[in-house]
Amino acid sequence: MTSEEIKEKYSMRDIVERYGLRPNRAGFITCPFHLGDRTPSMKIYKGDFHCYACGANGDIFDFVMRMDGSSFKEAFQSLGGEYIKPVLSDSLSIYRARKKREMAVKQAKRAQAEKDLNNLLISVYRRYMDRFEPFSDGWCDCCERLQKELYRHEILNEMG
Numbered sequence: 554m555t556s557e558e559i560k561e562k563y564s565m566r567d568i569v570e571r572y573g574l575r576p577n578r579a580g581f582i583t584c585p586f587h588l589g590d591r592t593p594s595m596k597i598y599k600g601d602f603h604c605y606a607c608g609a610n611g612d613i614f615d616f617v618m619r620m621d622g623s624s625f626k627e628a629f630q631s632l633g634g635e636y637i638k639p640v641l642s643d644s645l646s647i648y649r650a651r652k653k654r655e656m657a658v659k660q661a662k663r664a665q666a667e668k669d670l671n672n673l674l675i676s677v678y679r680r681y682m683d684r685f686e687p688f689s690d691g692w693c694d695c696c697e698r699l700q701k702e703l704y705r706h707e708i709l710n711e712m713g
């Protein structure tokens with residue numbers, strides 16, 4: 554149970570009764586946290602307590618902690634609390650794993666697109682190498698522009 558679930562499950566009254574304390578008709582008990590409380594001064598509300606004599610107050614966990622002299626963790630566990638790995642870190646790791654997969658897919662696509670582009674350029678080059686003087690300035694410019702255009706249209710669109 555989480556601390557919220559524990560608070561839903563146990564009222565303040567349930568908790569004080571665990572220690573043999575019974576609220577009177579008006580909902581007061583003799584304060585266990587100060588001596589000589591002849592007329593019960595501690596009011597037991599639904600979810601918390603308040604002593605009108607000594608000022609002690611808090612919720613069910615505070616009450617158990619003070620009665621048992623324990624830490625919050627001990628009080629929490631004695632009431633059936635369990636520490637659960639925060640949901641946030643779960644969804645964060647799922648998110649990271651998904652991002653990693655998406656990156657891998659993108660990289661694979663990019664590598665494939667580069668390979669396709671290279672093959673295309675090689676085939677263009679082979680096809681025309683007999684007709685043009687290879688590696689003339691004109692050819693290089695053309696080739697570069699073709700590469701840029703293909704890259705922009707094919708790859709970037711694909712990357713979306």
Ligand SMILES: [Zn+2]
Pocket residue numbers: 584585586587590594595604605606607608609
């Ligand atoms: Zn008191």
